[in-house]
Amino acid sequence: MIKYALDCENKHKFESWFQSAEAFDKLVRSGLLCCSVCGVNKVSKAIMTPNIGIKNNSKSNLPKTNNELPLSTPSTKTEKAIKQFRKHIEKNSENVGPNFASEARKMHIGDVPERSIYGESTIKEAKELIDDGISVVPLPFIPSKKTN
Template identity: 55%
Template sequence: MIQYALKCAEGHSFDSWFQSASAFDKLVQSGMISCAVCGGPDVEKAIMAPSVRNARKDRDARALSAPASPAEQALVELRNKIEKNSDYVGMNFATEARAMHDGDAPERSIYGEAKIDEARKLLEDGIPVAPLPFTPNRKTN
């Protein structure tokens, strides 16, 4: 695996991992890489320094880096607020949302996952739902 610092034509910077340098090249040539911030298709490698680890540093240095932009920070804060103040219902989201709307379950803040046709049906039936700008963390045992 290789990590590249990338930038788009709009000046947004972000990092991404690739299986190899040739895998990155193939993805760029096929138009499969887009900006993580704006979705723009014009992405290229940014100048970056090699990553050299000091074996004596604390193991916590391997943790993911802090958000790089105000937009990323806002997404982190939104995710934290939703996860703190809502119940994760997983793939039962559509069923739970419908039950609350129909009065069959107590109202509460929920988040989860739904298939696109389930979400569309909820909206068609007047049940207020909105997509999240992130994928929920999967709850596992």
């Protein structure tokens, strides 16, 4: 196992463990490695400080710091606001998943009652909804069920 410090194209910093350097490279090439904060798949290795082990019976001269937060803890005001927004959307709306475009269209024409929904659509589907006068807005986060 190997641990890497990583950066995404949006400058989020995080760490992750990989089976090997080759496993990391394979995930990057296949586009399967995503930022744990924003979900983009443009991720690269960051500069790391060496992690040199010490004997179990010797004391470290390094000061202990508690400034490292879990990745689930937002590190900026914007990340905190997005996390609160996501919680609000997930609590007060129905996730219709990949059926978003068809559900939005059904509500628009009156086949089903209007309700707050969110989900996934292709860019083409979103453009078609907008062209038909159906308001859609991209959300600034990936759903909790799709995050690690």
